[in-house]
Amino acid sequence: MLERKKGIDIVTEIGGIGSIEVAMTLFESKLDEIQFARIKAIRTEEVLLKIANAIALGRPDKVLVNTGSQADRQRIKDMCLERGEERSLAIPGHTIHYDLAQEQARIVDRTFYIANDDETVSSLANRIGRQEAYDYVAENMVNMMEGMILVIGFYSRGPVGADAAIPAIEATTSFYVCHSAELLYRNCFEDFDAEVERVGHFLTNVHCQGPNRPEDLPHARVFMDRAHQTTYSTFCTYAGNTLLLKKGNHRFAVDRATYYRRGRELSEHMFITGLRGPGGRVTFFAGAAPSGCGKTTTAMVGDEFISDDLAQIWIADDGTIRSINPETGIFGIIEDVNWTDDPMIMDLLRHQKAEVIFSNVLIDDQDTPHWVGSGEEAPKKGFNFQGQWEEGKTDTQGKKIPLSHPNARFTIRAEVLANCSDRLHDPAGVVTRVFTYNGRDADTMPPVRVARNPDEGVVIGASIVSQATATEVGVTGVKRQPWANQPFIPGALGDNMIAQFEFFNSPEISAENRPVMAGLNYFLTHEARGGKGKTLLGEKRDVKVWMGWLDRLIHDEVGSIETPVGLLPKYDDLRDMFADLLGKEYPRGLYDRQFSLYVDNIISRIDLQDEAFKTEENIPGKLFEIYDRQKKELSALKEKYGAVVSPDQFAE
Numbered sequence: 245m246l247e248r249k250k251g252i253d254i255v256t257e258i259g260g261i262g263s264i265e266v267a268m269t270l271f272e273s274k275l276d277e278i279q280f281a282r283i284k285a286i287r288t289e290e291v292l293l294k295i296a297n298a299i300a301l302g303r304p305d306k307v308l309v310n311t312g313s314q315a316d317r318q319r320i321k322d323m324c325l326e327r328g329e330e331r332s333l334a335i336p337g338h339t340i341h342y343d344l345a346q347e348q349a350r351i352v353d354r355t356f357y358i359a360n361d362d363e364t365v366s367s368l369a370n371r372i373g374r375q376e377a378y379d380y381v382a383e384n385m386v387n388m389m390e391g392m393i394l395v396i397g398f399y400s401r402g403p404v405g406a407d408a409a410i411p412a413i414e415a416t417t418s419f420y421v422c423h424s425a426e427l428l429y430r431n432c433f434e435d436f437d438a439e440v441e442r443v444g445h446f447l448t449n450v451h452c453q454g455p456n457r458p459e460d461l462p463h464a465r466v467f468m469d470r471a472h473q474t475t476y477s478t479f480c481t482y483a484g485n486t487l488l489l490k491k492g493n494h495r496f497a498v499d500r501a502t503y504y505r506r507g508r509e510l511s512e513h514m515f516i517t518g519l520r521g522p523g524g525r526v527t528f529f530a531g532a533a534p535s536g537c538g539k540t541t542t543a544m545v546g547d548e549f550i551s552d553d554l555a556q557i558w559i560a561d562d563g564t565i566r567s568i569n570p571e572t573g574i575f576g577i578i579e580d581v582n583w584t585d586d587p588m589i590m591d592l593l594r595h596q597k598a599e600v601i602f603s604n605v606l607i608d609d610q611d612t613p614h615w616v617g618s619g620e621e622a623p624k625k626g627f628n629f630q631g632q633w634e635e636g637k638t639d640t641q642g643k644k645i646p647l648s649h650p651n652a653r654f655t656i657r658a659e660v661l662a663n664c665s666d667r668l669h670d671p672a673g674v675v676t677r678v679f680t681y682n683g684r685d686a687d688t689m690p691p692v693r694v695a696r697n698p699d700e701g702v703v704i705g706a707s708i709v710s711q712a713t714a715t716e717v718g719v720t721g722v723k724r725q726p727w728a729n730q731p732f733i734p735g736a737l738g739d740n741m742i743a744q745f746e747f748f749n750s751p752e753i754s755a756e757n758r759p760v761m762a763g764l765n766y767f768l769t770h771e772a773r774g775g776k777g778k779t780l781l782g783e784k785r786d787v788k789v790w791m792g793w794l795d796r797l798i799h800d801e802v803g804s805i806e807t808p809v810g811l812l813p814k815y816d817d818l819r820d821m822f823a824d825l826l827g828k829e830y831p832r833g834l835y836d837r838q839f840s841l842y843v844d845n846i847i848s849r850i851d852l853q854d855e856a857f858k859t860e861e862n863i864p865g866k867l868f869e870i871y872d873r874q875k876k877e878l879s880a881l882k883e884k885y886g887a888v889v890s891p892d893q894f895a896e
Contacts, residue, residue, distance in 0.1 A: 246470060246503045246735065248445070251360045251374045253472045254381050255450060259297025264289050267296035274299055274307045282309035286398075288437050291413070291446060294474075295396055298415045298450050301381070302389030310397040310422060312431025320395070320422045329420040329481075330601065334611040337599045341420050343482045345630050346461050348604055349651045350484040350491070350731075357495075357734050358469040364736045367860060368724075377467050384463065384478055388452045392417040397425055399489055400432040400439055401447075401497065401556070401570035406671035408509055408556035408568060410497060411439040412447035414489050421451060421486050424601060427657050428573040429489050430669075447496055449488035451477040468495055470734055483575060483603070483653070490575070494554055495734045497570070502739050505558075507746035513729040514555040515539050516567045516674065517546025518665060521795045529791060530555050530567050531680035531764065532728035534710040536650075538682070538766065538784060539728075540576045544588060545788045548665035549658065550674060552576060557676065559747070563754025566673030573657045578605060579650050580617030585784055588662050589654075590618075598660035604629040604652040615648035622647055675757070678794050682764035683710035683725055687772035688845045691782065691838050692790040693810030694762045694797060698748040700810065701761025703870045706741060707853050724856055738862030745864060760798045763810065764790055772845075773837040781838060789821045789830075796821075805894045808877035809846060812839050812891060840890045843882040850875055 261267050271283050286292055299307060310316050321339075324330040330339040356372040357365045365371040372380075394417055402409025411432065414425050425431075432439060440446045454460055456479075464479035466488075475492040477485055484491060497511035515533075518526040526548055533539040543552040551569030560566045576589070583590050592598045593613075605615045606628035614622050625634040629649045637645045658664050667674050681704050695701035708725040724730065726737060733740050748761065768781040775781070793813045796802040804811035815835045822830035854871045857863050881889050 246363060246499055248471055248473070250471045252378065253474070254358070254374070254378050254469065255301055255448070255474060256293065256297045257378065258382055258386065259300035261293060261296045261300050264292060267292050270296050270299060274304070275309070279307060279309045282311060286437060288440050291436070291440060294448050295413065295415065298448070299394060301385055301450070302394060302417075302452055303387045304389035304392050304394035304417065306393045308393060308395045310395055310431065311433040312397075312426065317426050320419055320426060323419040324423050327419060329418065330423065332611070333602070333607065333613060335596050337596060338613075339601050340605070340607055340613065341601055341603045342629060343604060344456065344458055344461065346458055347464070347480055347482050347485070348629060348649045349482060351464055351466065351480060352731065354464050355466040356468070358467050358471075360471060363470070364739070364861070366733050366735060366737060368730055368737070369734065372467065377469070380465060381467070381476060385452065385476065388454060388478065389417050392452070395419070395422045397422060397431060398433045398436040399425065399429040400435070401429070401489065401493060402568045403669045403671040404430065404432050404435050404439060405442070406556070406568050406673060407560070407566070408558045409439070409570070409671070410443055410447060410493070410500070411436055412449065412489055412493050414449045416449075416451040416486065418451065418453050418481060418486060420481065421483065424483050424487050424575070424655055425489060427599065427601065427655050428487070428571050428575060430572055445473060447493045448474040449477075449492060450475070451486045451488060453481050453486070454479045456481060466492065468492055468734065470496065470499055483655075490571070491732055494570070495732050497556065498729065498732055498740070499734050502735060502743045506743045507750055508559055508752070510557040510743070510747055512555045512557060512727065513553070513732060515543035515552050516550035516555050516569055516676070517543045518548030518550070518674065519545070519791050519795050520547040521792070521799070522801065527678060527795045527798065528567065528674040528676045529678040529680060529794070530557065530676050531682070532705060532708065533682050534684070534708070534725045534728045536577060537684045537710055537728075538787075540574065541585060541784060542764070542787055544586065544663070545791060547663055548667065549661050549663045550665050550668055558673075559750055559752045560673075563752060564675045564757045565753060565759060567676040568671070568673040569658070569668065572659075572668065573655065575653055575655050578602070578615045578652050578654045579648065581615070581654075582617060582619035584619060592656060592660055593654060598656050601655040602653075603655070605648040606633060615652055616646050616650070676759065677757070677798055678760045678762065680762045680764045680794070681705045681708050681728065682766070683708040683728070684767050685709065685765045686767050686769045686778070688842070688849050689763055689765045689809070690812060690841070691765050691768065691786070692762060692793060693807070693812055694760055694794070694804065695810055696806070698758075698761065699745065699866055700870055702741070702744045702748055703867060704761060704763045704810070705744065706857075706867060707849070709849070709852070724853065736862055737857075737860050738864070741864055741867065742862070745866065760794055762794055766790070768838060782834065785826065788825050789818060792821050792825055793817065805891055807841060807894050808874045808881070809841065812894070815891065836890055840888050841878070841881070843878050843887050843889060847875055847878055
């Protein structure tokens with residue numbers, strides 16, 4: 245069991261401020277009259293002491309309190325430009341930010357959970373002892389903010405008042421991080437005290453980029469102190485490492501759901517979107533997919549967008565499952581965003597319709613951004629994440645440098661999306677009836693399948709695999725990605741799995757609100773199904789049909805075919821839906837290739853997961869029981885029909 249506030253609180257221990265009187269004296273010395281009046285508006289002593297110790301630790305020259313007002317937001321944007329953290333582009337409101345060439349993604353090799361000796365940390369993560377972390381912070385962060393301005397922001401990870409929302413402080417010397425936070429999160433300065441009182445705790449984030457030099461990157465660290473719900477980030481600027489409200493605090497939210505609200509709450513790496521079905525009804529989906537696996541594209545398929553990345557989920561008093569977005573914007577991968585697949589986003593990126601921060605793309609001599617996969621004519625030269633660039637330029641290893649980094653991003657507010665739901669800020673959340681799980685699976689699972697019961701649904705989520713993507717530094721090959729949340733599960737995977745089983749089997753979920761749990765996969769290739777080439781077997785936009793079928797299934801408007809790995813759609817239903825939803829034909833031959841089960845591939849995938857989970861502690865036995873049952877059923881099918889079993893053979 246994780247125990248809060250166990251062991252020394254590093255920032256408080258080093259900062260040395262233990263009384264509110266001393267804290268106020270420090271504030272007076274570092275804040276001007278206006279900023280001091282603002283900090284005095286915060287009444288919660290624990291919050292004030294945490295902020296005071298962060299200041300005492302870093303010793304910035306000046307402190308600003310960001311209230312989220314229009315004037316404060318404008319000041320932050322102006323400071324970004326003045327300090328060169330961003331640069332204006334041709335379209336007003338559009339800016340470009342560059343991270344160091346060597347820091348274009350999450351530094352997973354230098355990211356650690358601060359753990360007490362008796363705490364279990366995920367076997368797929370790095371841990372550091374409390375004393376060792378203390379020594380690092382004492383050596384590297386004391387006086388680190390000298391000559392800098394520290395900005396303190398007060399945010400809510402979710403609509404203020406929502407059951408699963410958590411208040412959080414972001415203290416950073418980077419105005420780019422502040423600017424990003426104002427686009428991606430709800431500044432709740434005026435409500436912060438009330439939210440801390442309602443929730444009973446808050447999260448703290450302390451960041452300083454330092455001199456921002458390549459030679460400092462080996463010393464870069466991201467620390468997450470689970471017991472004291474505090475993160476530290478040093479010598480880095482990429483938002484995934486520095487905007488600690490995001491994945492850093494998501495990890496603390498996972499801990500809260502796993503250890504303090506088990507069976508009642510989940511914190512997931514999921515999109516949330518509402519799909520309009522027959523008669524105009526809207527069914528809300530939450531879906532897990534690792535970074536770079538189409539999560540944003542899938543979220544945009546919906547008619548009522550809520551989230552493209554994170555979801556806080558709970559069981560409400562009325563027996564429904566509710567979801568909120570802890571964020572209020574998109575920090576999206578821009579590679580392959582194009583007019584065909586993403587017209588709504590392209591409209592925002594190419595016109596004066598939204599405030600946009602581009603990062604690590606190429607800028608031409610007309611101050612226009614360009615990126616790989618846009619489908620537009622690319623310039624032959626410009627400035628990108630590696631500096632001055634021209635077509636054919638190579639790096640020190642002789643490898644061609646692409647137009648933009650594979651993890652280049654765009655940051656926008658969700659409200660600017662044409663399909664943004666008016667429920668985005670509703671503290672009641674949205675009733676969520678469908679949960680989907682997908683990775684980057686080129687050769688194994690069909691495009692859509694539905695679990696026969698909640699236990700098999702949890703196993704679908706636990707069994708996600710993906711190719712490593714550019715979102716992480718120094719990671720290669722095929723990766724297991726349980727629930728697509730694996731990089732963000734702080735504790736033992738077994739603890740998280742128990743929480744998943746308990747949540748989806750909860751008797752508090754009413755019978756009429758039991759969700760559909762499904763696997764999605766739109767990365768099957770022609771090569772994997774007997775054809776030629778690694779191109780997709782179908783199109784990404786076909787996901788609208790797969791989701792439409794799930795909506796109709798939950799409302800008993802379509803049939804299904806039962807298989808050992810879940811329920812599959814019938815051809816006639818899909819044929820009609822392809823015509824209605826996408827206006828295109830769906831050949832029977834394509835259906836057979838997509839939905840036939842390639843038994844050997846599936847059994848190999850099960851074996852991969854089975855062996856890996858057996859090395860973990862405390863994994864529930866029902867996971868292995870389900871794997872064993874699926875393998876036996878698949879082996880029996882192979883003996884009867886051969887290595888490839890068609891939907892027609894199941895229908896027999």
